Amino acid sequence: MISGAEIMVRCLQEEGVTITFGYPGAVICPFYDYLFQSDIKHVLVRSEQNAAHAASGFARTSGKAGVCIATSGPGATNLITGIATAYMDSIPLIAITGQVNSELLGRDVFQEADITGACEPFTKHSYLVKHTEDLPRVFKEAFHIATTGRPGPVLIDVPVDVQNRTLDTFAYPEKVEIPGYKPKVQGHAMQIKKAIEAIAAAKRPVICCGGGVVLAGAREEMVAFARNSAIPVVSTMMGFGVIPQDSELYLGMIGSHGKSFANRVMHEADVILLCGARVGDRAVTAPSVLQANAKIIHIDIDPAEIGKNMMVDIPLVGDIKLALGEMAKQVSPCQCDDWVQTVRQYKKDYVLRGEPRTDFVEPRQFVRDLSAMMEEEAILTADVGQNQIWAANNFNVKEGRFLTSGGMGTMGYAIPAAMGAKLAKPHRQVVAICGDGSFQMAMCELATVCQNQVNIKMIIMRNRRLGMVREVQSNQFGSRYIATILDGDPDFVRLVEAYGIQAAFATSNEQAKAFAKEMLQSDKPYVLVCDVDPDTPSI
Amino acid sequence: MKYTLSILVENQPGVLSKVSGLFSRRGFNIDSLAVGETENPDVSRITIVVDGDEYIVEQVEKQLNKLVNVIKVKNLTELGNFLSAELAMIKVNCPQKQRPEIMSIAQLTGAKVVNVSPTAITLELADTPENVQTFTDLLHPYGIKESVYTGTIALEKGAGTVQK
Numbered sequence: 001m002i003s004g005a006e007i008m009v010r011c012l013q014e015e016g017v018t019i020t021f022g023y024p025g026a027v028i029c030p031f032y033d034y035l036f037q038s039d040i041k042h043v044l045v046r047s048e049q050n051a052a053h054a055a056s057g058f059a060r061t062s063g064k065a066g067v068c069i070a071t072s073g074p075g076a077t078n079l080i081t082g083i084a085t086a087y088m089d090s091i092p093l094i095a096i097t098g099q100v101n102s103e104l105l106g107r108d109v110f111q112e113a114d115i116t117g118a119c120e121p122f123t124k125h126s127y128l129v130k131h132t133e134d135l136p137r138v139f140k141e142a143f144h145i146a147t148t149g150r151p152g153p154v155l156i157d158v159p160v161d162v163q164n165r166t167l168d169t170f171a172y173p174e175k176v177e178i179p180g181y182k183p184k185v186q187g188h189a190m191q192i193k194k195a196i197e198a199i200a201a202a203k204r205p206v207i208c209c210g211g212g213v214v215l216a217g218a219r220e221e222m223v224a225f226a227r228n229s230a231i232p233v234v235s236t237m238m239g240f241g242v243i244p245q246d247s248e249l250y251l252g253m254i255g256s257h258g259k260s261f262a263n264r265v266m267h268e269a270d271v272i273l274l275c276g277a278r279v280g281d282r283a284v285t286a287p288s289v290l291q292a293n294a295k296i297i298h299i300d301i302d303p304a305e306i307g308k309n310m311m312v313d314i315p316l317v318g319d320i321k322l323a324l325g326e327m328a329k330q331v332s333p334c335q336c337d338d339w340v341q342t343v344r345q346y347k348k349d350y351v352l353r354g355e356p357r358t359d360f361v362e363p364r365q366f367v368r369d370l371s372a373m374m375e376e377e378a379i380l381t382a383d384v385g386q387n388q389i390w391a392a393n394n395f396n397v398k399e400g401r402f403l404t405s406g407g408m409g410t411m412g413y414a415i416p417a418a419m420g421a422k423l424a425k426p427h428r429q430v431v432a433i434c435g436d437g438s439f440q441m442a443m444c445e446l447a448t449v450c451q452n453q454v455n456i457k458m459i460i461m462r463n464r465r466l467g468m469v470r471e472v473q474s475n476q477f478g479s480r481y482i483a484t485i486l487d488g489d490p491d492f493v494r495l496v497e498a499y500g501i502q503a504a505f506a507t508s509n510e511q512a513k514a515f516a517k518e519m520l521q522s523d524k525p526y527v528l529v530c531d532v533d534p535d536t537p538s539i
Numbered sequence: 540m541k542y543t544l545s546i547l548v549e550n551q552p553g554v555l556s557k558v559s560g561l562f563s564r565r566g567f568n569i570d571s572l573a574v575g576e577t578e579n580p581d582v583s584r585i586t587i588v589v590d591g592d593e594y595i596v597e598q599v600e601k602q603l604n605k606l607v608n609v610i611k612v613k614n615l616t617e618l619g620n621f622l623s624a625e626l627a628m629i630k631v632n633c634p635q636k637q638r639p640e641i642m643s644i645a646q647l648t649g650a651k652v653v654n655v656s657p658t659a660i661t662l663e664l665a666d667t668p669e670n671v672q673t674f675t676d677l678l679h680p681y682g683i684k685e686s687v688y689t690g691t692i693a694l695e696k697g698a699g700t701v702q703k
Contacts, residue, residue, distance in 0.1 A: 116553065120560050125607040128553065145607060180549065180610040304601035307594075 002170045004132040005030035005163040008096070009038050011139035014172040017067050019043065019058065019423055021051040021416075023078075025071020025111065028098030030163040032069075043423065043452055046444035048075050050416035052082020052153075053442075056091045057420025060403055061379060061428075063217065065092040065146045066420060072098045073111030076157070077118065081410060084122040086153045088407025089238060090215055092146040093153035095123075102130055102159035116157050124152030132165040136172050144176045149183025150302040151215055183301060187318030187326070194314050195273070195297045196330045202271035202295075204339040205231045208254065210283075211238025211406065212276015212300060218321035222275065225328040226250075231273075232343045234262040236283040238406040239276065241397035249340070251347055255283040257389045257538055261346035266290060268342075274298040276320050279309035280407065299323050352394065353539070356509035361530035363387070363461050367394035369513045370431070370459070373520055378429040379403060379421045383414035383438035386467035389538040391433045400428070412441030418456040419448060429457075429520065436462040436489055446499045449525050457519050463532040464489055471538060496527040503527040540616075541570060542596045543623060543693045545701045546585040546603060547610040550576060554608045558585060561606065567591060567599050571625075571690030582610065584701070586623075586692045613701045615693050623693035626665040628653065629675065632682035633660040641681060648674045659684060 002010075008031050012020070019041045024032045035042055045051045048070040055066025070079045076097040086093045099105070100112045116126040125145050127138045135158070142154040199205055207229075213222050219242050226233050232249045235242060237258075243250040252259040254266055266272065266284070272294045279287055287310040290296070297314040298306045306315040316323055334340075354364030367390050374380070382391035382404040395402060403421060405413040418432035434442070439460045449456060470484040496503035502524060506512035512530050519526040548554045555574055562569050570588040577584045589599055596614065603612045615621040633641055633655075641660055645652055650664035664674050668691050675686070695701065 117556070120557060121564050178607060181607045302605070304598070304605055308598065308601075 001166045001168065003164060003166045004135055006034045007135045007170050009034040010170055011136055011172060012040055012067065015143045020067040020069055021045055021054040022069030023048045023051060023075055025075045025098060027100055027160040028069060028071045030160065043448065045448050048078035049082045050442060050445050052079050052086060052093065052095065053413050053416035054420035055093050056086045057403060057417030058424045059092050061401065061421040062424035065094050065143055067094045069096045072100055073113045076115035077113050080119060080122065083119055083153045085405050085408040085410040085413060087122045089211060089405065090151050092151035094142055094146055095153055095155045097157045099157045099159040101161045116155060119155050123155045126155040128157045129162050132162050132167055140173045141176050141178060145181060184317050185319045185322065187316050187323035191314060191316040192323060192326055195316055196327060198271055198295050198297060198314060199229060199331060202334065203336055204269045205271040205334055206265050206269040207231050207233045207273045207275065208277050209233055209235040209239035209242050209275050210277025211236065212320055213239055213242050216276065216320040218324050221321055221324035221328055225324050225331060228328050229331040230333040232265060234266060236277050237392055240392055241402040244398060245396040253392055256285055259350065259393065261350050264346060265343055269294045271295045276300055278305045358508045360533040361506050361512045362509055363390045363532050363536060364394045365509050366512050366530060367391055370516050371396045373516055375429045381414040381418040381421065381432045383434040384409045384411045385435045385438055386538045387433050387435040387461045411438040414438065415442040415445050415458060419454045422454050422456050431457040431459065433459045435467060436460055436464060436486055437466045446496065446501060450499050450501060454525065455523060456525055458527045460492055460527065460529045461532045462492065462529050463534040465534045468538065492529045501525045501527055503529065505529045507531045540592065542589045542614060542616040543691060544587045544589060545613045545615055545693060546587065547701055548583050548585060549608040549610065550581050550583040551608060557606055557608060561602055565602060567595060573690035573692045588691050611701055615695065620696045621693050622696055623668055623691050624665060625668045625671045625691050626689040627671045627686060628661060628663045629678055629686040630659055630661045630684045631678050632684060634658060637681060644677050650674060
């Protein structure tokens, strides 16, 4: 005899799951009881939202689906922001929630919430499992859906009686058969040919590398294509880090908070090759202008992204890894020396802002210093707000990763995502950059860091302001600062030390650099608080 | 412009809410939606009439195709060769002296009298959406007390099916 709860754990084992992030409650207890008896590690977070973020950090670093668990009602609803964050950035996630007894569904019993209904807009797919017999198929399908095509979160809601009911045997399905789910993988050869021809005829081509390239694991192919075609490359925030930053033709991040000359290159281009970029409004503020000036080639595995925000001349639906791999073979170096010269000059003329300071820590300068000290394969997670922009525009990704909440812009992402990343790759250096606003949204996780001795480094850019919103108030609302002043901030060093975590406070770039060195050498978690001038701009 | 879409979905609980939720979420306007089982009990067929331009209808099709439970989407309007029908039941004020007039409308339009009382009459018509509209317009002057429409259902002409 085998119970539904045991089946759930066995399914996770079948899928090769080694770690889960979650927070228990009454109606998920049967599942937890079998998790206790299994070899799957469980990390107890301090708020369910962070379980989803940690699973996201794990997924993005390991390349496997991340698994998060919550109980019914408030546990499940607390997960929603995390699930939505993963959905917007196409991160493969399996969210398992306990649900009240299936016979009581719809009667508003204690801790009942219609979580599959609530998550409808934020999940790639969801299941409310009514029969124990369905569990193996549902888990098999869920992992398949989450990790194939355009990845995304899948929710499995399991009523407590479904977990408790027993079956005679357990068999995990070998194949999935979902009639309506067959992601197109192989790009159409004709479209690839057209794309290559358009690129060959271009006078001012540019490649825009989006997050889809990372998700497809197509870094090598992108680097090869960029090298073979000798075309300048810009990236979106989600595609940041694919092309090594010191490559000659890499220009940096585009968008409202990106590099001005990278945007300029996009505007002057006559052919734009969009790779796994969904043309979000932050990355491309005026798609109509770009499409009027340039021929647009768009590669994406999700056909619905093509033509959604920008009209496209050459659509190419398929796995970017395959498409770019093929294109890298077919493409020849572009005959556009003038353009390349112009672009090079733009890059040369661009001066990164932010000089070292002695009265404050200049955050942009500090990110550059930190970046130089970090290991080749280091992972940087950034929160949301000014800290995200300082990080994205000044961090130099080498062989590592830059993880942030790009689509949803969820504050409090950096620390739990860093935990997940570190647990996926224990030997890599993992640093989280937060603002004092976003840090306070996730600081309960310091306890998780302690309990599990997750060796992550955390940096708080403390300016006692919600800097990004304050900037909007400065620019658009006559500097009437409402609700952006964080005067209630605690003494972060003492707070962190109360958890038994080492902390330091820097008031100049020199100090910050010295502490950062100490931090990176330490084999324990560490928090570095940087005193930042509230008037420092994002860019 | 109105587009008629034929959608095959897995016949499972929650699928209709996934489809209809998509429309409100993405700001698409539905004129009508009709759903029922098909010859295969595992599959349901939804017929949706969407009001929008070419961009909207393309987005609708693509977003519908992304739903895991959606098996097939076909834009019948684009195909141009399809039959559509709708059933309406309309209850009209009908004192005895008006009965002959209303009966003549029923006769002209091919509607069936399904219920009659001293003060009202209920007519039923299954016809093309255009004829159902005409029928409604004709009854308007008599005072429609209540009406109900199934929404448009549609099928391709000839031997073609939504699957092929």
